[in-house]
Amino acid sequence: AYGDVFYERVRPGAFKESLEKRITIGELSIAPDGYLTLYFDDDDMFYGHSIEITADINGEISGKYGKYTFSGKEQKEMTKKEKVDAVLTLLLEEYGPTKCYLEHENPWQLLIATMLSAQCTDARVNIVTKDLFQKYTSVRAFAEAELAELEQDIHSTGFYHNKAKNIIACCRKLLHEYDGEVPSDIDALTGLAGVGRKTANVVRGHCFGIPSVVVDTHVKRVSNLLGLTTNQDPVKIEFDLMKIVPQEKWTDINTQMIAHGRKVCIARRPKCAECVLFPYCTGGQKLQKEKQKT
Numbered sequence: 674a675y676g677d678v679f680y681e682r683v684r685p686g687a688f689k690e691s692l693e694k695r696i697t698i699g700e701l702s703i704a705p706d707g708y709l710t711l712y713f714d715d716d717d718m719f720y721g722h723s724i725e726i727t728a729d730i731n732g733e734i735s736g737k738y739g740k741y742t743f744s745g746k747e748q749k750e751m752t753k754k755e756k757v758d759a760v761l762t763l764l765l766e767e768y769g770p771t772k773c774y775l776e777h778e779n780p781w782q783l784l785i786a787t788m789l790s791a792q793c794t795d796a797r798v799n800i801v802t803k804d805l806f807q808k809y810t811s812v813r814a815f816a817e818a819e820l821a822e823l824e825q826d827i828h829s830t831g832f833y834h835n836k837a838k839n840i841i842a843c844c845r846k847l848l849h850e851y852d853g854e855v856p857s858d859i860d861a862l863t864g865l866a867g868v869g870r871k872t873a874n875v876v877r878g879h880c881f882g883i884p885s886v887v888v889d890t891h892v893k894r895v896s897n898l899l900g901l902t903t904n905q906d907p908v909k910i911e912f913d914l915m916k917i918v919p920q921e922k923w924t925d926i927n928t929q930m931i932a933h934g935r936k937v938c939i940a941r942r943p944k945c946a947e948c949v950l951f952p953y954c955t956g957g958q959k960l961q962k963e964k965q966k967t
Contacts, residue, residue, distance in 0.1 A: 753901075756953050757917050760899060763949045764929040771925040773879045776802065780855035780880040781812050781847070784865075785840055787872045793830040801830055812853040815844035839867025857881040870908060878924035886911045886918070887927040891934025898938065898956030 751759070774795040777783035782802070789798045805826055809815050815823075823837040830836065843865045847853055855876060856862055862873035874885035888896075888907040892914075896902050902913035918926055937944045938957075945957045 751953075753917060756899075757901070760901075760950055760953055761918070761922055761926065764926065764933065767949055768929045768932045771878075771928045773875075773928065774931070775799065775875075778806075780876055781844075781853075782806055783880055784843070784855055784868070784872065784876050785815065787875045788840060788843070788867050789827060789830045789836060791836070792832060798830060801827055812844045812847050815840055816848045836867070842866035843868065855880070857883060870911065874911075874927075878927065884920045884923040885927075886914045886923045888914075889931060890940075891931045891938070892927060894940060895930045895934050895938050895950075898943075898954050899950065900955040 773783070775783060775786040775790060776799045777786055785805075786798055786802050789801065808826065809818060818837075818841055820837055820841060823841065824833045827833050827836055827840075846865055847855065851861075857877055857880075859870070859873050859877065862868050862876060863870060871887055871889060874887045877883040878885040878887065886892075888910045893905070893907060893910055896910060896914060897905075901917060902910045904910050904913060914926070915923065933950070934940075937948050938950075943957060943960065945951055945954075945961055948954065948957060951957055
């Protein structure tokens, strides 16, 4: 068999393209569409050669490309469970166990910090809350805050009018209906002003140890590219991930995907060449193929 050679640079001295179903011949991958990929340990590369491949009934493969010879076995298509297990393992190795990026000392601080994080970076929120939580030291202090003053205090987080109004209303309800304590129940949390499922699940997962899936812009993008969901609605994505990710991993996968989205899978300039998830990322593979055609 012969095929065209397809190159994609992913690391110095290496070429790689991975698909859900492929044949691996030592350092060679053959995609179902006939594209071939070679790995090289040095810069002595060959262009324009045909690749000779032979295979027997048992799936034993051998091939030759220039001075290189290869051998291996056919790889079967992964199940979704195998894919999820592989992704979870790699995320854990790359980013470690769960970590909350919003600095807080108690549930009400995390609740307010998460409300402030809407359309704002965690780094900016942490700068703002450092002084904010020294000025307003309790739920009551926020409940009794002057709107205009609180707006000024959180101005740099953006959308400060709505955020300040919701924080005051939220804390008043906490004070009057929950004795100033943050509830752990999802319905009670989402019944607070300015609190949606994302904010509620952040608090439930990090403050109460309740397994929860948080879908922010990074989790939405990464999970879609990996083919773990086809939905764009955050609530639908949340339930899609809950079906395929083990419950004990729900909180971990949130912060790990967020870290991956910030560091590697950047929205407008994804670093597919550096991505440990690329072998399982159908969306990333499609993007790289399109780049090669243009």
